[in-house]
Amino acid sequence: PLLFFTSLMVFVIIWTVIFKNIKIHPKHVLRENNQEEYEDKNGVKVVIGHYVGNLGKNIPNATYEMLNVNHFNPQPHAGQNGTPVVIEPKDLLIMQQLFQINRFNLMASDKIPLNRSLPDYRRKRCQSNYLDYLTYPKTSVIIVFHNEAWSTLLRTVWSVINRSPRELLKEIILVDDASERDFLKKALSDYVATLPVKVRILRSPERKGLIKARLNGARIASGEVLTFLDAHCECTKGWLVALLSVIKKDRKTVVCPVIDNIHDNTFAYIKSFELHWGAFNWNLQFRWYTIGGRQLAVRKLDPTKPFATPTMAGGLFAIDKNYFFEIGSYDENMSIWGGENLELSFRIWQCGGQIEIAPCSHVGHVFRKSSPYSFPGGLDKTLYANLARVALVWMDEFASLFFKFNEEARLMKDYQNVTSRINLRKSLKCKSFQWYLNNVWPQHFFPTEGRFFGRIRNLGEDRCLLKPERKGLANQPMGLARIDTCLENIPDEMFVMTKEGFVMTDDSICLDAPEREGLGPMKVKIMACTLYSRQKWVYDSKTQEFRHLTNKKCMDIYISDHTNNELVLRDCNGKNTQKWALDPVAWR
């Protein structure tokens, strides 16, 4: 058998070298997947992924033909080990044109081999965690796409093939959501037939959107677990076992990887913080915030242990297939893009399941600044209609808060028939949204029972607190609006004050001031909520003073001239600029 095995190996290597035209050094090892492994001069192990059917070699290059350019100029070492791609100055103009097609740097992506190597991003301890992986449930990986680029789509596929134990990977299902590019038709079908893993392609005859496309993929999946990925991801070592082990322990836990960033311009792989979880703001936009105290404690004890998250980003997660259908899969009346991640998250938590992030699972995703697709019927008919459905079905009285500040969604709301989803909620005996906020996300900034919600108005100067508009809100001075413009009912003027004394506004922003005096007047700022005592305040309804809990000073307005005024802390003096009214605003 040894002789047979060696001669087989020799044959395989000769075959690959001749037919795939790869020259390898005698001391190098060529793995089955065309990744070459060797030790460099310093004895450091190097892994290089060779080209395996990038565009421009033998695949029709429709996107470039559209622009009438043929730029493809392979760089075998581009992007290896997650490094950034450098584009030569002479190519910059074409690079910019190509960028528009997918809203990421297509030229850079196309230079990187489809099976580029990536470092192991996990903590050391993760390596010994999943030794019993052969007992885990098997999975179907489902990837939906609409007009995706060849190189990003197939690099996603190759990263799954290269970095998942074959024993756990039942199949990869690609769902083509009515793409309009030729190379995603026959060329793709022909190419996937050559892959060492079973890859099936489902085609939607018309554009359905990612929600219905995923549902179609899920229905035909033969794996016990469904693992969803966006079409521009890269899975890193150990990503799958860390997900499946969670589902093996409890089939009602839905699990997400840590989502790293593949830079939209350089395609560098950038590891992200493991200290974030998913939540959302008053506009129902998905947001990453710092994880809660209980989860921090879990991480301190064991940073490899999965921790709970209030919501998921939506694109990357694994779920037990039967559980997925038991709890109502997706809302089929949601179209194209958006909102389905919150709908699924609320449903899982409110109906008895849970969502976790597995820190030993790292998957990269190309984050883009804008969307390359058309939204048939416009954004209002898709995203806002989807979000209106989320609110109507799952958010109880808090739906009114969302509709109050979102005209687009408010206009769509009366056209939604959500009866079947409400019935689902009843039949599953799901808990209330208030329960969800209190128990799953106690750090939330929604106006639940016993909290003040409204404007905070200064009596001396007729101004009210205003969340500054600029991005990157950390450590900025609090804004102040003149009272005549202060009645516009915009969310930036709304504050929640909790029983514990935190003054919070949308996006987990809190009123903050230093505990001890430094140089100059103490400024009141806004900061990401930490729920530490420096963010605690006491409002005295008799004296109408707003005092900082630890330094006992009073919130005051300091006006130096007409354009410049600031919120500061001063010794309490009973003057009118230290008097504040809390004006409640009705939202129910």
Ligand code: LR7
């Ligand atoms: O009509 C469409 N049909 C599709 O098949 C529109 C899109 N798609 C595909 C598309 O090709 C892609 O593979 O759907 C996938 C998601 O679309 P993207 O990548 O354009 O959007 P995104 O990355 O901004 O999407 C995030 O939000 C979406 C809301 O509907 C989905 O939940 C995505 O899965 C989600 N992506 C992630 O969670 C990855 C991490 C991003 C974050 C945070």
Ligand code: MN
């Ligand atoms: Mn995406």
